[in-house]
Amino acid sequence: MIDRIDHIAIAVENLDSAIDTWINILGCDRSAVTIHEVPSEKVRAAFIPLGQTKIELLEPLGDDGPIAKFLSKNGAGMHHIALATDGVEADAKRVTALGITPLGEPSAGAGGKKIVFLHPRQTSRVLVELVEPKPDHSFIQ
Numbered sequence: 001m002i003d004r005i006d007h008i009a010i011a012v013e014n015l016d017s018a019i020d021t022w023i024n025i026l027g028c029d030r031s032a033v034t035i036h037e038v039p040s041e042k043v044r045a046a047f048i049p050l051g052q053t054k055i056e057l058l059e060p061l062g063d064d065g066p067i068a069k070f071l072s073k074n075g076a077g078m079h080h081i082a083l084a085t086d087g088v089e090a091d092a093k094r095v096t097a098l099g100i101t102p103l104g105e106p107s108a109g110a111g112g113k114k115i116v117f118l119h120p121r122q123t124s125r126v127l128v129e130l131v132e133p134k135p136d137h138s139f140i141q
């Protein structure tokens with residue numbers, strides 16, 4: 001069941017300067033930021049904790065991949081909203097029955113959490129990521 005926003009994601013050209021911007025806006029220490037490279041998504045991600053949710057900053061790894069393509073078309077900006085669920089497979093099946101197509105099978109996202117995306121054409125043109133936090137919450141960020 002989906003029960004909260006896990007993170008709000010922003011595509012950025014330069015991760016380090018975006019981290020500086022957002023830790024200043026949020027008034028948090030840089031030591032609270034966790035950075036993950038996820039080659040399968042061709043992205044380097046920084047998570048900044050914000051109460052029960054996070055800001056995710058995404059910089060492309062290389063010239064191809066979803067973030068590179070998004071930036072080349074739109075420049076930096078809001079990229080997706082991630083919703084936390086205790087069962088990503090069950091929710092992917094549930095939304096499929098509603099006619100919303102998951103983009104592929106659930107796979108490992110940042111920190112090894114199980115993720116799947118839904119096509120924005122079927123979700124009010126907002127890219128939605130379903131994310132299943134690890135049971136031991138070993139990867140809070």
Ligand SMILES: CC[C@H](C(=O)O)C(=O)SCCNC(=O)CCNC(=O)[C@H](O)C(C)(C)COP(=O)(O)OP(=O)(O)OC[C@H]1O[C@@H](n2cnc3c(N)ncnc32)[C@H](O)[C@@H]1OP(=O)(O)O
Nearest residue numbers: 038041043045066067079080103109110117120125126127
């Ligand atoms: C490190 C993992 C991390 C985590 O949280 O753990 C991540 O979040 S990884 C984030 C990067 N990975 C992804 O984004 C994977 C899912 N995305 C995709 O599969 C594609 O980006 C897709 C299918 C959304 C779009 O790819 P496509 O090649 O079809 O791009 P187009 O530019 O042709 O777009 C088609 C259509 O979709 C609209 N679109 C694209 N991106 C977005 C977006 N971020 N938000 C809303 N809408 C989007 C685009 O405008 C086109 O619409 P159209 O009706 O054709 O004008």
Ligand SMILES: [Co+2]
Nearest residue numbers: 009056082129
């Ligand atoms: Co994400």
